[in-house]
Amino acid sequence: MIEPIARVKISLTSDCNLRCAYCAIDKERGERADVPALMAALAPLLRAGGRVALVGLYGGEPMADYAAVSAIIAKASRLAGRLGKELRFSMATNGLLLERRHLRFLRSREVEVCISVDGPRRDERAFADGRGSFEAVAEKLKLVFAEMPGRKLTALQGVHPGNAARFEENFRAVLGLGFTNVNLEMIQGPPWNEQARGAFVRGFGAARRILLSRAASASPIFLHSVNRALAAAAGTAIAPAAELLPSGERSPAPYPFAHLAAGSRASLAAGARMVECRDRLSRRLAQELLSRRGARAYRVEAARRGLSI
Ligand code: SF4
Secondary structure, eight states, X not given: OOOOOSEEEXXXXXXXXXXXXXXXXXXXXXXXXXXXXXXXXXXXXXXXXXXXXXXXXESSOGGGGHHHHHHHHHHHHHHXXXXXXXXXXXXXXXXXXXXXXXXXXXXXTTOEEEEEOOOSSTTSSBOTTSOBSHHHHHHHHHHHHHHSOGGGEEXXXXXXXXXXXXXXXXXXXXXXXXXXXXXXXXXOSSOOOHHHHHHHHHHHHHHHHHHHHHHHTTOOOEEHHHHHHHHHHTTOXXXXXXXXXXXXXXXXXXXXXXXXXXXXXXXXXXXXXXXXXXXXXXXXXHHHHHTSXXXXXXXXXXXXXXXXX
């Protein structure tokens, strides 16, 4: 029997145009999306689930294979139509390969586009030749914000031991780019220690003050982890996600870690604890937001913006 799944995360390729220092994906694997196999794996998951399902596309860099992105979205939408289901799509991308025609397609399918921007320093997310990607992404965002509604755009701010001390600076830089949705991605794999954890907790305190102040001035910022906490407080259960590899196989782990040896996986435990830390701080912040004036409007808008991958 296939268990009901509300979210399906699909890795489309191991290929990528960046070489972020912390990335666990082996770009030389040459894995590409097998669209028929992915659709064969997706169909029973969608049939078994509830009325609404989230499908998150990622990679590597999914836009390295736009044909697969557009095919999966079109085919899954047709299937959902036949099943009488509502599908919501999101895509995690570094944004650099997006063109106007892609953005128009993604907007027409109401895809939430989640763009990785960790911070402005050149060593945050680099090209193979060592150049930082922040300025190139900032330039690309002019087109992205012109073509997509802001509520469908999310910044994926990667937080790892090497940049935890710059969390506030990076968060402010992300907001300075125009994002009003931020997904704090606690990078798993690099060695988190007490010092880095403390730096993240202090930085989250600064982000908390910004969120409370922006909510009070009716120009709110939404953190995905806070949105999830609000959804849980409202009694909306978040079902676990199924992971599909580019080959269409189910994976017990997210794609970046699917190929790691068992010994390496053990080192991910510290990263998993940071996810719990973020979620605990987010639950507290959600409670604070709910106790403030304008809480109802905030919660309604948070729910409208939904949850991504
Ligand atoms: S983290 Fe994402 S953008 Fe960076 S190298 Fe890995 S797949 Fe590419």
